[in-house]
Amino acid sequence: MNKKVKSRYKRALKIRSKMKKRDIACLTVHRTSRHIYAQITSIGGSKTLVCASTTEKDVKKNLIRTGNKKSAGIIGKIIAERCLKIGIKKVCFDRSGFKYHGRILTLAESARDHGLQF
Numbered sequence: 001m002n003k004k005v006k007s008r009y010k011r012a013l014k015i016r017s018k019m020k021k022r023d024i025a026c027l028t029v030h031r032t033s034r035h036i037y038a039q040i041t042s043i044g045g046s047k048t049l050v051c052a053s054t055t056e057k058d059v060k061k062n063l064i065r066t067g068n069k070k071s072a073g074i075i076g077k078i079i080a081e082r083c084l085k086i087g088i089k090k091v092c093f094d095r096s097g098f099k100y101h102g103r104i105l106t107l108a109e110s111a112r113d114h115g116l117q118f
Contacts, residue, residue, distance in 0.1 A: 012097030019092050025049065027079065027111065027118065028094040031103055034067045038079045038107060040088060050086060052078040072103035076110025084115050093118045 019026060023043055030037045039051040052075050053059070054066035059078065063071050083091070098104050112118070 008097035010097070011099075012094075015094060015097065019094060022092050025088050025091045026094050027091040027116070028096060029098070029104055029107060030096050031072075031098060032067070036067070036072050036075050036103055036107065038075050038111075040079065040083055040091060049088065050079060050082040052082060067103075069103055069106045072107040073110040076107040077114050079107075080111040080114035080116045089115065090117045 025043060026041050026045065028039050028041060035054045037051070037053040037055075040049045041047065042049055054063065054071050054075060059071075059074060060066060063074070065071065083089070093108060095104050095108075100108070108118075
């Protein structure tokens with residue numbers, strides 16, 4: 001396994017071990033070079049409540065590129081609106097070991113601006 005991947009997994013383990021202690025829903029983010037995905041899971045993590053990604057047809061048709069900060073901001077807005085619609089306001093943020101900058105930062109700020117608390 002490559003050094004970057006190992007360090008990402010270590011960060012993810014640290015984050016997730018702290019999140020197990022909290023009893024709220026979790027906003028999990030995953031990114032690839034071409035897309036960004038976000039989902040809200042239940043307290044135990046066993047059920048996906050809401051999800052949004054740049055692979056959805058409605059989102060994809062409005063974007064020229066799906067792997068940039070603009071698309072991450074749109075996904076943050078969509079996930080926040082869908083959460084508020086089902087009554088979830090407070091979540092914990094799981095960035096899956098990715099560093100908190102760039103697209104991850106943009107998605108988080110956009111979700112906060114549109115009503116999610118974390």
